[in-house]
Amino acid sequence: MPANLPPTYYKLKHQHEAAKTDEERLSLLEEMLRIVPKHKGSEKVVSDLRRRIAKLKKGASAAGGQRSGRKGNYSEHISKQGAGQIVLLGPPNGGKSNILANFTKAKPDVSPTPYTTTTPTVGMLRYENIQFQLIDTPSIMQDFVSPTVLTLARNADLRWVVLSLASDNLLDDLDMVIALLNEADIDTPENGSLIVANQLDAAGADERLDILKEFYADAFHIYPISAETGAGRNTLLRGLYDTLDILRVYPKAPGKQIEYDEPIVLPNGATVLDAALGLHKDFAEFRFARIWGAQWHDGQSVSRNDVVYDGDVVEFHL
Ligand SMILES: Nc1nc2c(ncn2[C@@H]2O[C@H](COP(=O)(O)OP(=O)(O)OP(=O)(O)O)[C@@H](O)[C@H]2O)c(=O)[nH]1
Numbered sequence: 658m659p660a661n662l663p664p665t666y667y668k669l670k671h672q673h674e675a676a677k678t679d680e681e682r683l684s685l686l687e688e689m690l691r692i693v694p695k696h697k698g699s700e701k702v703v704s705d706l707r708r709r710i711a712k713l714k715k716g717a718s719a720a721g722g723q724r725s726g727r728k729g730n731y732s733e734h735i736s737k738q739g740a741g742q743i744v745l746l747g748p749p750n751g752g753k754s755n756i757l758a759n760f761t762k763a764k765p766d767v768s769p770t771p772y773t774t775t776t777p778t779v780g781m782l783r784y785e786n787i788q789f790q791l792i793d794t795p796s797i798m799q800d801f802v803s804p805t806v807l808t809l810a811r812n813a814d815l816r817w818v819v820l821s822l823a824s825d826n827l828l829d830d831l832d833m834v835i836a837l838l839n840e841a842d843i844d845t846p847e848n849g850s851l852i853v854a855n856q857l858d859a860a861g862a863d864e865r866l867d868i869l870k871e872f873y874a875d876a877f878h879i880y881p882i883s884a885e886t887g888a889g890r891n892t893l894l895r896g897l898y899d900t901l902d903i904l905r906v907y908p909k910a911p912g913k914q915i916e917y918d919e920p921i922v923l924p925n926g927a928t929v930l931d932a933a934l935g936l937h938k939d940f941a942e943f944r945f946a947r948i949w950g951a952q953w954h955d956g957q958s959v960s961r962n963d964v965v966y967d968g969d970v971v972e973f974h975l
């Protein structure tokens with residue numbers, strides 16, 4: 658009798674083969690066991706899964722290890738680049754990979770088959786004169802998120818929960834993602850999560866967007882976009898910039914042009930000294946600095962501890 662395993666099973670199997678830690682393998686095996694249809698034809702698969710789970714658990718306790726479950730910390734880590742690291746999270750087929758493919762130069766697989774993405778993929782996203790780092794991740798499935806994805810979500814500066822406006826499961830999908838993030842102590846709204854309601858070009862998208870807004874507009878910023886047509890992209894990127902709470906200061910060498918292509922990106926509240934350090938550590942010892950901007954008289958002299966504002970031009974004299 659055939660086992661007739663669902664496609665999700667094979668995706669999990671795939672992820673299991675690529676898993677790097679026993680803890681991750683254990684979570685995936687447990688999830689595989691959970692979703693396997695239990696009937697005569699799948700008996701062998703079920704007993705095989707049980708055997709492997711027991712073996713891994715035994716290994717963990719023999720090593721004195723405590724299984725920390727979903728809250729575990731993993732070594733999976735992607736070093737930050739650019740002005741902020743954003744991790745794309747969500748249910749299968751939301752369009753995470755398509756966003757990465759269309760917003761960056763990365764070339765992830767995009768496909769109507771759910772769970773296509775099995776490992777995180779990185780790309781650099783340009784907004785005006787700044788670059789952000791975008792990370793595409795394996796999809797979150799019902800009641801399960803890979804520990805690697807959780808670690809990435811926790812370490813990121815911002816999370817984009819990507820949902821599909823083509824899907825009638827939109828609200829359930831969002832509830833599921835929120836529940837899993839909460840369970841992992843990743844506070845969604847406070848810690849910065851935006852909802853990216855993708856596939857705005859799909860039939861029925863407007864109605865689904867209205868429903869989504871009705872339930873969630875109070876708790877989250879919702880950005881409707883189409884990765885396919887590019888609709889909503891600029892508003893989303895502006896929202897990204899604002900949420901990250903950063904500013905851009907432009908350096909200018911005395912007697913030279915302003916370097917608009919190379920802003921110094923700093924957190925809001927940063928000082929003239931932070932701007933100098935952002936340029937180069939040698940600038941920390943500057944003799945004096947002059948500044949241009951909406952808050953200042955042109956070329957006004959500023960001290961190290963003065964706060965800088967978005968769009969200011971600073972000239973350091975060494
Ligand atoms: N119409 C339309 N289709 C889209 C859009 N974005 C993604 N899709 C389609 O939706 C399907 C899923 O897209 P993916 O980017 O692979 O989805 P994912 O979230 O990465 O899903 P996983 O397979 O779990 O990795 C593909 O067939 C895409 O072509 C969009 O903006 N509009």
Ligand SMILES: [Mg+2]
Pocket residue numbers: 753754755766767773774793794
């Ligand atoms: Mg994908």
